[in-house]
Amino acid sequence: MQRTIVKESAAPQGFSTLSVHAGEDRQKPIDSITDPIVCASTYTxxxxxxxxxxxxxxxxxxxxxxxxxxxxxxxxxxxASLEGGEEAILYSTGMAAIVGLFMSKLNAGDEVIFFDECYHRSREFCVKHLSRFGVVTRQVRACDYDAMEAAVNDRTKMLVSESPTNPHLSVVDWERFADIGRRHGVDTLIDATLATPYNVRPIEYGVDYVLHSATKYMGGHNDLLAGVIVGSTEKLEPVRNLRGIMGAINSPHNIYLLERGLKTFELRMDRHNANGLAVAEFLESHPRIEKVYYPGLETHRDYEIARRTMRGFGGLITFLVKDADWRQTADIIDRVQIARIAP
Structure with a gap:
């Protein structure tokens, strides 16, 4: 099974250059300037x-x-180049990626510890499905490192968090999170979908695995589904092997769309960061808004960590409308003229 290992280039390259050129052969098949879409079920x-x-x-x-x-x-x-990892494995979706990682790394009797702010489907897979195979899931309050460490025992195999988290955009202290895992001999996983490697590269802080739903910022045009896990070649070997058994690969056309989307990745993220901060500051100053959750604001609990470790803070914002019940909040959402209502 062919591996995807990143080799160091002769000179360091910027993020935008990597987005456009990394991983590509200078001279491509049939001498085309872009990589061809290969639609084949098998190879002779x-x-x-x-x-x-x-x-x-x-x-x-x-x-x-x-x-x-x-x-x-x-x-x-x-x-892998953008994330600063040795190897990357592409999946059909972000959920396929996290399921593939868990299924390849966890056995009956193992335990996983989650911070409690996370995508509900990730948590649901662990609580409802991994539990059927004897894997125990423990949850602790987001960014409560003492509680996470206290929950570690000799059966713990993985520590898991998003960063920023969904929905309050809490930002993990990457080094502290990784250090807990390292001292206890436990793997660490960060779902950095809302950060992207443009804003932070968790591997540089000692995190073992970084996961992304590439459907979001990486694809960038709402026309594909994809997921990716980045880590060391050694740790990802059983993960790639299981993906070959599961068949959780992406389609050739989606792969083409993702590669094309990545060409403008830096430009789009730079604008997302600027627009996100501008909207967050506007909302925070609005008299009808009770609270804004955005790590680029000084009022955010994790602002200092975010400011110190992240280049920018993305385009996702959570806010509360003052003295509003769900019907009044829904009325405000329905009046929005540009942003769409979508899951």
């Missing part, structure tokens, strides 16, 4: 000896569509 070998060479890992190439696609390898290398 020239001879029996070629099959033997592939099995003996003397030649790296594609074998069967369930194991991946040439375009996928390009995007995986690009995402």
């Amino acid at each position: 070998f020239r001879s029996t000896q070629a099959v033997i060479d592939y099995i003996e890992q003397k030649q790296q190439r594609e074998e069967y569509g369930r194991y991946g696609n040439p375009g996928e390898k390009v995007v995986e290398r690009k995402l």
